[in-house]
Amino acid sequence: MAAAAAAVPECDVVMAAVPPEEPELLDGDEEDLRREAESFKEQGNAYYAKKDYNEAYNYYTKAIDACPSNASYYGNRAATLMMLSKFREALGDAQQSVRMDDSFVRGHLREGKCHLSLGNAMAASRCFQRVLELDHKNTQAQQELKNASAVLEYEKIAEIDFEKRDFRKVVFCMDRALEFAPACHRFKILKAECLALLGRYPEAQSVASDILRIDSTNADALYVRGLCLYYEDCIEKAVQFFIQALRMAPDHEKACLACRNAKALKAKKEDGNKAFKEGNYKLAYELYTEALGIDPNNIKTNAKLYCNRGTVNSKLRKLDEAIEDCTNAIKLDDTYIKAYLRRAQCYMDTEQYEDAVRDYEKVYQTEKTKEHKQLLKNAQMELKKSKRKDYYKILGVDKNASEEEIKKAYRKRALMHHPDRHSGASAEVQKEEEKKFKEVGEAFTILSDPKKKARYDSGQDLEEDGMNMGDFDANNIFKAFFGGPGGFSFEASGPGNFFFQFG
DSSP: OHHHHHHHOOOOOOOOOOOOSOOOOHHHHHHHHHHHHHHHHHHHHHHTTTTTTHHHHHHHHHHHHOOTTTTHHHHHHHHHHHHHHHHHHHHHHHHHHHOTTOHHHHHHHHHHHHHHHHOHHHHHHHHHHHHHHHHHHEEEEEEEEHHHHHHHHHHHHHHHHHHHTTTTHHHHHHHHHHHOOOOHHHHHHHHHHHHHHHHOHHHHHHHHHHHHHHHHTOOOHHHHHHHHHHHHHOOOHHHHHHHHHHOTTOHHHHHHHHHHHHHHHHHHHHHHHHHHTTTTTHHHHEEEHHHHHTTOHHHHHHHHHHHHHHHHHHHOHHHHHHHHHHHHHHOTTTTTTHHHHHHHHHHHHHHHHHHHHHHHHHHHHHHHOOHHHHHHHHHHHHHHHSSSSOOOHHHHHHOOOOOOHHHHHHHHHHHOOOOGGTTOHHHHHHHHHHHHHHHHHHHHHTTTTTHHHHHTTOOOOOGGGGGGGOOOHHHHHHHHHHHHHOOOOEEEEETTTTEEEEO
């Protein structure tokens, strides 16, 4: 990587040049200090060569203390601080070195590198251009100038993409920029914020925490920490971080907005929960709906709000709306088990058994509990039952109908669909009514027999009982039920009206 290749600064072995014209005569003490400073510098160089940068720093500091007017000493200490990744301190030394000697090429290079590492690409570019004014063939300055231009371009693209909410691209641009500006907190914060907005909370937390370890008062990092907690539905903790960020920077607009949203969201959700517990479902619905409008970016909290509103709708028997709310919750958080369970129950209540089975399978795959296994088994049984004839529906009775209600329903339906009643109808109508008459008799045969009814209700296959419904004779059931000794007939009593009579 180009940035890495150019990152290792060299220390200066030769002292800054002394003007040749009429050198100032030094007294003995000053000459001794100059020699001592040079000795410290040489020792610093030795430690620097051995990559013992802490010791090198100590000796360069001693050299500066002994002779504070030598630009190369500041330059060497800047190089050492850069190797220790202390770019801000290094920048001060590099700037001091070029203030003392504006023709100090390495000093300008180091200042530029420090600016670039800290993310100030414009200032870095000015430094590298100054190097090229002093030495137009300096290849390091040429490369670093390109690096600074690249950082400026990544910044520009990231700013545009952030406005477009293309957070993945912003993260990409910041990663590229940080290759050249590894100590830039601004780039790291922007990356962390975008990671949080992408739902990559552990990564965002890690970046923000690294900054806070270096600077515990960094308002931007505190804001990002709060943002991650806020989006993970830890709203109370999030508010604490937002408040801390605002203490450090009272005008921090993002922290202010996030804090306001977090407090509003928490209050609305709690009010909705309270209304639900008190059985005021209409008010709970309104409060959850208002909460959903506060911050569309808060995916986890909004998923819970949708699920809560779905529960309210199920209580109000608005099952289609409840299913839609649970589906919205799952779209936001496809690991949200409670939403799957709520939707599955609504599917069961609306007899959409295949969808219920699918949701319960998802739940059981995620959490293999006895309860979830039983829910899946029940849904599978209802699905199996739903694919058979619904004898209750054929008779027009409830599943909890009494024996007397079943008989009454059979009497009504059998007379309604008896073939003799439709003898004057078209062949198509006769065929349809004969089919219904047979189904009514079939339903009565099963539901009027306690054992067969129990097997039917439990979802067992009636064919296993030896009942072949294809050979079923509905007329025999009809005769047995009505008990007429000499046959029966339908007589017209007026247009469209018939009465049943035994012969």
